[in-house]
Amino acid sequence: MAGLATTFGSGAMTNSNNDLLGANCIFSIGSNTTETHPVIGFNIKKATRSGAKLIIANPRHIELVRYADIWLQHTPGSDVALLMAMMKIILKEGLHDNSFIMQRCENFKPFKQSLDDFDLTTAETITGVPLGQIVEAARMYAQNGPSAILYAMGITQHSHGTDNVIAIANLAMLTGNIGKPGSGVNPLRGQNNVQGACDMGSLPNVCSGYQKISEPSIKQKFNVAWGINLPTEEGLSITEMIDSILQGRIKALYLIGENPILSDPDAGHVRKALSTIEFFVAQDIFINESVELAHVVLPGTSFAEKDGTFTNTERRVQRVRKAIDPIGYSRPDWLITCQIAQRMGAKGFDFEQPSQIMDEIAKVTPSYGGISYKRLDKGGLQWPCPDLKHPGTSILHTQQFTRGKGRFMPLRYKPPAELPDKDYPMMLTTGRNLFQFHTGTMSRKVAGLNSFKGEEEVEIHPKDAERLFLNNGDKVKVISRRGEITARIKISEASSPGVIFMTFHFAESPTNILTNPALDPISKIPELKVCSVKISKI
Amino acid sequence: MNYLRLNINSREIKVKPGTTVLQAAQASGTYIPTLCADPDLKPHGGCRLCIVEVKGMRNMPTACTTIVSEDMVVNTETEAVHKERRSVIDLIIADHPMDCLTCIKNQRCELQDVAAYLGITERNLPRTIKQKPIDDSNPFFTFNHNYCILCQRCTRTCDEITGVNAIEIINRGYNSKVSTFGDKPLMESICKSCGECVARCPVAALVAKNSIMPTSKIETTCPYCGVGCMMELGIRNGKIVSVEGSRSSQANNGRLCVKGRYGIADFVQHPERLVQPLLRKSNTLIETSWEEALNIVAQKLSAYSGDQIAVIASAKCTNEDNYIVQKFARSVLGTNNIDHCARL
Ligand code: SF4
Ligand code: SF4
Numbered sequence: 001m002a003g004l005a006t007t008f009g010s011g012a013m014t015n016s017n018n019d020l021l022g023a024n025c026i027f028s029i030g031s032n033t034t035e036t037h038p039v040i041g042f043n044i045k046k047a048t049r050s051g052a053k054l055i056i057a058n059p060r061h062i063e064l065v066r067y068a069d070i071w072l073q074h075t076p077g078s079d080v081a082l083l084m085a086m087m088k089i090i091l092k093e094g095l096h097d098n099s100f101i102m103q104r105c106e107n108f109k110p111f112k113q114s115l116d117d118f119d120l121t122t123a124e125t126i127t128g129v130p131l132g133q134i135v136e137a138a139r140m141y142a143q144n145g146p147s148a149i150l151y152a153m154g155i156t157q158h159s160h161g162t163d164n165v166i167a168i169a170n171l172a173m174l175t176g177n178i179g180k181p182g183s184g185v186n187p188l189r190g191q192n193n194v195q196g197a198c199d200m201g202s203l204p205n206v207c208s209g210y211q212k213i214s215e216p217s218i219k220q221k222f223n224v225a226w227g228i229n230l231p232t233e234e235g236l237s238i239t240e241m242i243d244s245i246l247q248g249r250i251k252a253l254y255l256i257g258e259n260p261i262l263s264d265p266d267a268g269h270v271r272k273a274l275s276t277i278e279f280f281v282a283q284d285i286f287i288n289e290s291v292e293l294a295h296v297v298l299p300g301t302s303f304a305e306k307d308g309t310f311t312n313t314e315r316r317v318q319r320v321r322k323a324i325d326p327i328g329y330s331r332p333d334w335l336i337t338c339q340i341a342q343r344m345g346a347k348g349f350d351f352e353q354p355s356q357i358m359d360e361i362a363k364v365t366p367s368y369g370g371i372s373y374k375r376l377d378k379g380g381l382q383w384p385c386p387d388l389k390h391p392g393t394s395i396l397h398t399q400q401f402t403r404g405k406g407r408f409m410p411l412r413y414k415p416p417a418e419l420p421d422k423d424y425p426m427m428l429t430t431g432r433n434l435f436q437f438h439t440g441t442m443s444r445k446v447a448g449l450n451s452f453k454g455e456e457e458v459e460i461h462p463k464d465a466e467r468l469f470l471n472n473g474d475k476v477k478v479i480s481r482r483g484e485i486t487a488r489i490k491i492s493e494a495s496s497p498g499v500i501f502m503t504f505h506f507a508e509s510p511t512n513i514l515t516n517p518a519l520d521p522i523s524k525i526p527e528l529k530v531c532s533v534k535i536s537k538i
Numbered sequence: 539m540n541y542l543r544l545n546i547n548s549r550e551i552k553v554k555p556g557t558t559v560l561q562a563a564q565a566s567g568t569y570i571p572t573l574c575a576d577p578d579l580k581p582h583g584g585c586r587l588c589i590v591e592v593k594g595m596r597n598m599p600t601a602c603t604t605i606v607s608e609d610m611v612v613n614t615e616t617e618a619v620h621k622e623r624r625s626v627i628d629l630i631i632a633d634h635p636m637d638c639l640t641c642i643k644n645q646r647c648e649l650q651d652v653a654a655y656l657g658i659t660e661r662n663l664p665r666t667i668k669q670k671p672i673d674d675s676n677p678f679f680t681f682n683h684n685y686c687i688l689c690q691r692c693t694r695t696c697d698e699i700t701g702v703n704a705i706e707i708i709n710r711g712y713n714s715k716v717s718t719f720g721d722k723p724l725m726e727s728i729c730k731s732c733g734e735c736v737a738r739c740p741v742a743a744l745v746a747k748n749s750i751m752p753t754s755k756i757e758t759t760c761p762y763c764g765v766g767c768m769m770e771l772g773i774r775n776g777k778i779v780s781v782e783g784s785r786s787s788q789a790n791n792g793r794l795c796v797k798g799r800y801g802i803a804d805f806v807q808h809p810e811r812l813v814q815p816l817l818r819k820s821n822t823l824i825e826t827s828w829e830e831a832l833n834i835v836a837q838k839l840s841a842y843s844g845d846q847i848a849v850i851a852s853a854k855c856t857n858e859d860n861y862i863v864q865k866f867a868r869s870v871l872g873t874n875n876i877d878h879c880a881r882l
Pocket of ligand 1: 695696700702703704705728729730731732733734735736
């Protein structure tokens with residue numbers, strides 16, 4: 001979420017789940033909300049029933065298109081061009097919020113300059129959306145405030161994902177749609193506790209609460225709190241770790257609760273790294289494609305067998321409570337890590353209860369400073385919650401931005417790292433399905449969910465199917481520069497011609513063998529949403 | 539805030555403007571029987587059980603659709619009201635199976651509650667025998683039309699709460715029933731299996747499969763997506779046997795999707811769960827003790843310098859798990875090589 005950190009000073013969702021009900025216009029881009037965040041999907045539909053306008057920008061015909069006033073079916077990877085065109089129109093027609101820009105923001109001139117250099121007919125060509133529709137969407141968003149923007153992985157999983165996010169932030173600032181009810185920039189986090197894992201500092205450059213390791217005062221603070229000498233050199237991101245393992249520099253890996261072979265791009269590469277590393281310890285609740293390569297496997301418990309907290313997409317910290325005893329001899333993850341640490345002679349890992357861990361988190365993390373289990377027993381709290389009296393924060397940036405002034409950033413459209421060509425003529429875009437989850441570790445263990453979607457399907461437009469002589473249910477090979485997989489065809493008008501769609505829930509058809517590990521230079525997020533492929537019948 | 543005063547059964551109460559008579563009665567602890575009202579749905583006035591007498595009104599209005607006005611005088615328990623309610627319930631139970639003792643909803647059935655309140659002890663109308671087909675197509679719940687009382691809570695839920703509109707009332711009069719577009723089985727419809735309708739069915743028409751009554755409940759947070767719905771897990775004999783949306787959380791206000799409602803117990807209690815530490819010996823993973831596993835991990839990790847080690851934490855684990863892991867990486871292993879799959 002580097003884009004929002006640059007422009008606003010905080011990468012989190014600015015408003016709240018229920019706040020959407022107060023929006024007069026909802027602009028959803030790169031999110032298939034009813035499939036990936038179903039209960040927020042309910043709120044969007046509810047808002048439209050009470051008169052809110054809905055703009056959907058998505059390359060596919062998703063369920064929410066049925067409820068939308070405008071559907072912009074833009075080419076995968078053309079988001080920046082689409083958003084720049086909307087902003088140019090808003091400025092041209094004088095629909096921007098001048099006083100907000102003057103009082104609350106900075107760096108407007110260079111940003112405006114970057115729009116001057118951008119031409120609307122090019123936008124039409126790049127996005128494949130008729131200019132008239134873009135104009136209509138721009139007016140609808142700007143004139144029906146408060147307007148809320150929602151986005152998800154369809155925006156971030158690109159080699160220029162940070163630019164996409166910055167473009168969204170610019171659009172919200174331009175129209176003053178920040179810091180008030182019903183407005184905001186709302187990234188929907190995929191997994192249940194992505195927000196919390198980031199907040200807690202499971203990141204290579206920050207400790208809990210986004211406290212930068214590179215800052216001497218922060219380093220000093222943790223040196224004192226933990227009684228150690230904090231390493232100053234920034235760490236590696238997952239994708240960099242994998243390269244580093246293959247280069248022989250990283251020799252040991254401690255993997256908890258993930259399956260990078262299915263979730264990361266260029267799966268063949270990841271598998272090779274995990275099979276050649278010197279020492280690999282995995283901690284999980286099931287054996288999966290990655291765990292089975294480990295030297296030592298430690299059984300963790302599921303959420304139902306431990307106490308703790310999750311932080312949801314709207315920054316709400318809520319209790320997880322132990323409902324049943326650990327299955328078999330499994331142990332809570334925090335306890336396992338503490339036991340390893342203690343065996344390595346470390347101090348500061350002698351916790352008896354997760355509530356004590358939360359007390360330490362509150363002590364060293366300003367945004368969690370007022371959070372305790374005692375308070376959480378009365379209901380969740382949204383951070384920032386700096387002290388015990390603070391009620392939590394449902395809307396960010398109300399008086400000023402976290403970084404002070406909102407910073408406009410000039411933009412230039414860059415195409416995806418890999419575009420269709422003679423050898424790989426089609427675009428593959430990936431996403432999720434309502435009935436399965438992520439790499440399927442949990443959801444594929446549920447028989448009922450499998451009866452809805454039990455195997456991968458390649459969604460292909462009827463025109464392409466006809467051209468390739470394919471019928472519904474035919475088995476095909478999907479081939480990219482990195483590998484190939486087999487799956488069945490599902491003919492559907494959901495995608496546009498030339499674009500196929502797959503999920504990544506299924507180990508038998510590991511879609512991420514195909515995807516491109518090209519990284520966004522700032523967020524280090526790989527380009528999972530667009531790559532070039534060809535299809536052949538088997 | 540200005541309040542309105544009204545009188546219910548000779549008791550004076552104060553409510554906010556816009557309150558319905560039903561809400562006013564409920565807030566003051568006065569029971570009015572109803573089968574179609576639901577706090578999350580718009581007033582419907584369909585079952586007509588909540589009729590009351592209001593001074594100055596000639597017909598008996600339904601309490602759920604009548605908005606309180608200043609100095610209203612309401613009587614919920616007159617002879618006329620009772621007689622009318624009785625004839626409503628007689629019609630409903632005329633074609634209700636009444637196999638209560640063996641019914642899955644026994645003691646959790648709102649029709650039983652209403653019948654008991656009205657003192658129903660026998661059928662007044664002749665039984666209308668009709669056997670309707672049961673829709674068993676959905677893996678998580680059954681639709682048994684024989685129990686359906688046509689209160690329309692489910693169809694209104696699928697419209698007002700989920701916006702899916704998978705089910706509606708088809709046909710008219712005696713042949714009315716709840717069905718999908720084209721009268722197809724649920725599995726072939728656009729139904730998303732969220733179970734919001736099941737959660738609101740007052741009788742045993744829409745019921746979850748494999749659901750038994752829990753002996754205790756505990757509130758926790760869904761482990762699937764970032765919405766963060768809170769839920770109550772029902773526990774019986776050390777196992778999760780039911781899941782309900784928790785109304786106390788602002789993240790979901792009681793609502794859940796299919797994964798949260800029906801996708802928990804099967805994975806938590808799956809036979810393939812890892813139950814014991816494993817150690818690779820001559821290239822196969824074999825079971826070992828915690829003692830040995832932890833010692834090996836501690837010993838091996840100690841042998842590397844910080845920049846030779848990487849840690850991948852998890853967006854599925856709790857905040858406390860993640861805090862401990864990053865503290866471990868930074869303070870014990872001596873590396874900032876820690877990440878999780880947020881990026882993905
Ligand atoms: S389960 Fe959900 S989608 Fe299906 S009929 Fe019921 S409310 Fe509608
Ligand atoms: S119940 Fe559904 S919408 Fe709610 S957190 Fe779980 S997966 Fe997400």
